[in-house]
Amino acid sequence: MNNKQVSRRDFLKASAVSGAVFSLGFYLPGSANNAEIISVAEAENYGIELNAWIHIETSGKVTIFSHRSEMGQGVYQAIPQIIAEELEVNLADIHVVFAKGNLKRYGSQNTGGSSTIREFYKILLNLGASAREMLLQAAAGSWGVSKSECYAQGGYVFHKPSGRIESPKRLHYGQLVEAASKLTPPKDYVLKKRSEYKLVGKPLLRLDTPFKTNGTAVFGMDKVLPGMLYAAVERNPRLRGKVKSFDDSQTWKIPGIKHVIKVKMVVFDTYREGIAVVADSTWAAMQGKKALKIEWDDSGFEHLNSEEIYKRQNLALQTQEGLSFKSQGEASEIISASANKIDVVYETPYQYHGCMEPMNCTAYYQEDKLEIWGPTQNPDMVQEYISKDMNIAKEKIIVNLTFLGGGFGRKSFMDYPHEAAVISRQIKAPVQVVWTREDDATQGPFRPGISYRCEGVIKDGKIDAFKYRMAGQNNMHWLTGKKDAVNGSTSEGFLKPYYETIKNLSIRDVPFATPIPTMWWRSVYASTNGFAFESFMDELAADAGRDPLDFRRAHLNDERLHLLIDKMENVSGWKDKKKGEGYGTAITECFSTTVGEVVKVSRQADGSIKIDQVWVVMDCGWYVNPDTIRAQIEGSIVMGLGAATMHEVRFIDGKAVDTNFSTYQMPRITDIPPIQIHIMENDEVAGGVGEPALPPFAPALTNAIFDLTGKRIRKLPFSLASV
Amino acid sequence: MTKMTLKINGSDHTLEADPNMPLLWAIRDLVGLKGTKYGCGVAQCGACVVHLDGDAIRSCVTKVSRAEGKQVVTIEGLSKNNDHPAQLAWQQLDVPQYGYCHSGQIMSAAVLLREKADPTNQDIDDAMAGNICRCGTYLRIRKAIVLAAELQKKTVKQG
Numbered sequence: 001m002n003n004k005q006v007s008r009r010d011f012l013k014a015s016a017v018s019g020a021v022f023s024l025g026f027y028l029p030g031s032a033n034n035a036e037i038i039s040v041a042e043a044e045n046y047g048i049e050l051n052a053w054i055h056i057e058t059s060g061k062v063t064i065f066s067h068r069s070e071m072g073q074g075v076y077q078a079i080p081q082i083i084a085e086e087l088e089v090n091l092a093d094i095h096v097v098f099a100k101g102n103l104k105r106y107g108s109q110n111t112g113g114s115s116t117i118r119e120f121y122k123i124l125l126n127l128g129a130s131a132r133e134m135l136l137q138a139a140a141g142s143w144g145v146s147k148s149e150c151y152a153q154g155g156y157v158f159h160k161p162s163g164r165i166e167s168p169k170r171l172h173y174g175q176l177v178e179a180a181s182k183l184t185p186p187k188d189y190v191l192k193k194r195s196e197y198k199l200v201g202k203p204l205l206r207l208d209t210p211f212k213t214n215g216t217a218v219f220g221m222d223k224v225l226p227g228m229l230y231a232a233v234e235r236n237p238r239l240r241g242k243v244k245s246f247d248d249s250q251t252w253k254i255p256g257i258k259h260v261i262k263v264k265m266v267v268f269d270t271y272r273e274g275i276a277v278v279a280d281s282t283w284a285a286m287q288g289k290k291a292l293k294i295e296w297d298d299s300g301f302e303h304l305n306s307e308e309i310y311k312r313q314n315l316a317l318q319t320q321e322g323l324s325f326k327s328q329g330e331a332s333e334i335i336s337a338s339a340n341k342i343d344v345v346y347e348t349p350y351q352y353h354g355c356m357e358p359m360n361c362t363a364y365y366q367e368d369k370l371e372i373w374g375p376t377q378n379p380d381m382v383q384e385y386i387s388k389d390m391n392i393a394k395e396k397i398i399v400n401l402t403f404l405g406g407g408f409g410r411k412s413f414m415d416y417p418h419e420a421a422v423i424s425r426q427i428k429a430p431v432q433v434v435w436t437r438e439d440d441a442t443q444g445p446f447r448p449g450i451s452y453r454c455e456g457v458i459k460d461g462k463i464d465a466f467k468y469r470m471a472g473q474n475n476m477h478w479l480t481g482k483k484d485a486v487n488g489s490t491s492e493g494f495l496k497p498y499y500e501t502i503k504n505l506s507i508r509d510v511p512f513a514t515p516i517p518t519m520w521w522r523s524v525y526a527s528t529n530g531f532a533f534e535s536f537m538d539e540l541a542a543d544a545g546r547d548p549l550d551f552r553r554a555h556l557n558d559e560r561l562h563l564l565i566d567k568m569e570n571v572s573g574w575k576d577k578k579k580g581e582g583y584g585t586a587i588t589e590c591f592s593t594t595v596g597e598v599v600k601v602s603r604q605a606d607g608s609i610k611i612d613q614v615w616v617v618m619d620c621g622w623y624v625n626p627d628t629i630r631a632q633i634e635g636s637i638v639m640g641l642g643a644a645t646m647h648e649v650r651f652i653d654g655k656a657v658d659t660n661f662s663t664y665q666m667p668r669i670t671d672i673p674p675i676q677i678h679i680m681e682n683d684e685v686a687g688g689v690g691e692p693a694l695p696p697f698a699p700a701l702t703n704a705i706f707d708l709t710g711k712r713i714r715k716l717p718f719s720l721a722s723v
Numbered sequence: 724m725t726k727m728t729l730k731i732n733g734s735d736h737t738l739e740a741d742p743n744m745p746l747l748w749a750i751r752d753l754v755g756l757k758g759t760k761y762g763c764g765v766a767q768c769g770a771c772v773v774h775l776d777g778d779a780i781r782s783c784v785t786k787v788s789r790a791e792g793k794q795v796v797t798i799e800g801l802s803k804n805n806d807h808p809a810q811l812a813w814q815q816l817d818v819p820q821y822g823y824c825h826s827g828q829i830m831s832a833a834v835l836l837r838e839k840a841d842p843t844n845q846d847i848d849d850a851m852a853g854n855i856c857r858c859g860t861y862l863r864i865r866k867a868i869v870l871a872a873e874l875q876k877k878t879v880k881q882g
């Protein structure tokens with residue numbers, strides 16, 4: 001098994017040499033719903049760009065082109081697992097090659113939104129099955145028997161009636177590739193039933209793990225090119241300003257400094273300037289950067305403090321109706337007429353992605369081309385943006401993916417590849433730009449901190465009216481330029497079946513802007529919306545005097561959700577709560593997956609709150625690898641724990657002030673509660689698994705604390721030591 | 724700039740370096756071993772842990788000059804075949820997700836395992852609290868250390 005990157009043309013050349021003759025791929029003429037499966041030769045004839053394909057050589061070696069960047073969520077494993085299932089080969093015989101960034105060729109490669117498996121699993125199953133059928137046909141042809149008498153297993157085709165049971169007639173795939181390559185992909189084959197799966201749904205070990213235990217996995221910063229220099233950049237600390245002047249006299253005293261230049265990088269619709277110090281080692285560049293004296297030009301935008309941001313958001317929530325995302329019935333009327341309404345505000349903090357691998361990118365600009373190597377979640381966007389901004393034809397920009405040392409949404413942004421490209425062009429040499437941890441922690445983009453106002457009225461134990469307004473930076477306003485249009489961010493996380501039962505309902509977005517660059521962060525808006533929705537649901541249940549799980553049940557006419565709630569109740573011992581224990585729950589939806597969590601807490605002798613147990617029940621529909629799912633859930637809980645109880649990005653005078661892990665505290669091994677995980681078994685459409693377990697954690701925790709102490713926590717983060 | 728010789732993973736490397744350069748950057752940029760990672764530069768995260776004469780140290784805050792005349796072991800030199808008990812346990816339990824921090828995690832765990840044949844939960848907390856994992860693989864790290872201790876005992880018996 002290997003992990004390489006090559007262009008498709010190189011790949012075809014290489015495979016011709018090694019004697020590969022059978023290959024089958026798919027392309028998407030329209031949407032993911034009508035993928036066409038076609039041989040690579042035919043695709044070449046018609047000039048069709050394939051999205052992904054498999055290749056089988058005469059040696060029997062199977063290679064799969066994976067068109068997604070690996071970010072730790074197991075895509076590297078899942079794609080081969082799905083194809084091998086229908087192709088009937090052993091996982092160990094499969095080699096994976098990452099394809100290079102190219103929008104036209106592979107469709108969107110943005111590895112965000114837990115989308116890989118969701119969008120492509122059916123196509124991949126069909127691709128594997130088509131190839132298998134062609135190999136069966138080829139074998140049947142060579143034996144002069146009917147295809148229906150043959151079956152495939154472990155990289156061989158067997159003939160059932162021949163020989164004794166122990167040694168049926170068989171042909172290795174490698175022996176069949178030539179004949180199979182002359183056939184047309186069939187239309188009439190049957191996919192396996194879930195019960196027949198040998199690989200999908202099984203907790204297989206990941207293929208990439210060994211590279212990560214001996215230091216051989218090549219992350220962005222591990223890329224080395226001949227003659228490569230290292231750069232560190234002092235960027236405007238106010239996130240979008242310019243350089244007025246700079247003094248680099250101290251910098252030049254450091255041995256190894258090669259260039260000191262003014263550079264710029266993109267920040268959404270504007271640029272940020274900085275001074276790049278280029279040297280012969282990372283450390284020299286970092287030292288040189290420290291020695292710079294820079295005067296900044298920060299005119300033309302506000303320099304905000306965190307307090308001011310929240311003050312304004314709250315004021316907006318009290319005075320503005322905002323845009324309507326969904327309105328039904330007479331929510332506002334009922335709420336303003338009620339004497340018993342609940343009217344509360346929730347606050348969620350700005351967050352930093354905090355990838356363990358600080359941002360970095362390697363670029364080499366030459367007269368006729370620009371090549372980039374980097375940990376990116378979004379190679380096609382990088383190519384597209386740089387092409388436009390630097391005026392280089394798209395075909396001349398090659399984006400190579402490395403392993404990512406964390407993404408969480410941050411590495412979908414094209415600021416850091418853009419900056420590396422700009423520097424390489426100026427110094428006419430290959431360069432690796434390395435962000436210091438301090439750069440990484442303070443330069444954004446960040447998850448926006450959102451405030452919510454929730455109002456509701458209970459009548460006869462049920463919700464009579466529900467009104468929800470969010471005020472905060474809406475990434476879609478930035479990204480689409482439609483600052484006054486409502487978008488789906490507003491309701492992310494909310495269980496849509498509530499729309500049926502809450503007749504008087506209003507969900508609104510109060511547009512709000514600051515100069516702070518913001519970006520997706522694991523589970524996107526569900527990560528903050530979920531806290532408001534599910535805390536408020538708990539407040540309403542308490543007001544109605546009802547059990548929080550029963551209360552949710554009563555408002556959900558949905559069998560799948562009822563099964564989920566039953567499971568939560570059973571596994572957590574919800575009904576057997578003992579004295580001194582607090583139980584809390586929350587259920588959210590994210591990327592077509594629903595997750596319900598129950599948290600149990602108690603108070604320690606020193607007054608602090610201890611999380612005794614977390615139960616997670618995930619309904620993600622059809623899934624590939626339960627162990628990957630468990631790993632992702634564990635990770636989501638840990639990240640949610642940090643965001644709820646440990647850290648936030650604080651701004652003073654327009655700058656993020658926490659520069660490293662000394663003050664931006666991360667959860668450590670000593671902070672982790674026991675986590676019990678249950679995955680619902682069904683054949684529903686596959687949902688995401690990498691992010692959806694994060695949103696319910698914070699509200700389940702604060703709801704548990706309410707259950708234990710009677711105290712409502714409406715502002716994150718809070719400290720478990722002093723509730 | 725000073726000329727010096729470092730003993731890394733059993734072989735000598737002669738380099739010319741500013742004696743104040745952290746060992747981390749000497750290992751990565753001058754020697755070219757990229758398995759040791761930069762995470763914070765201020766001894767907060769543990770991504771850069773290597774062994775210096777058998778101790779787990781943070782190479783980001785250790786001057787390269789301090790390593791002269793001592794034995795440096797990096798993740799690349801922990802075992803020949805990726806089969807140190809910690810590495811095997813990490814593989815069997817599929818501990819890494821993104822995997823960036825695990826060179827440091829494994830190097831910290833290796834010292835713990837050498838010092839304690841049967842590490843308790845408290846021992847694991849003490850040895851591993853300096854290593855951050857943003858993917859949150861902590862529960863698996865804990866399990867892997869327990870498993871590694873078992874594997875270690877078996878190899879000792881067989882050996």
Ligand code: FES
Pocket residue numbers: 760761762763764765766767768769770771772781782783784
């Ligand atoms: S890089 Fe040395 S402890 Fe973080």
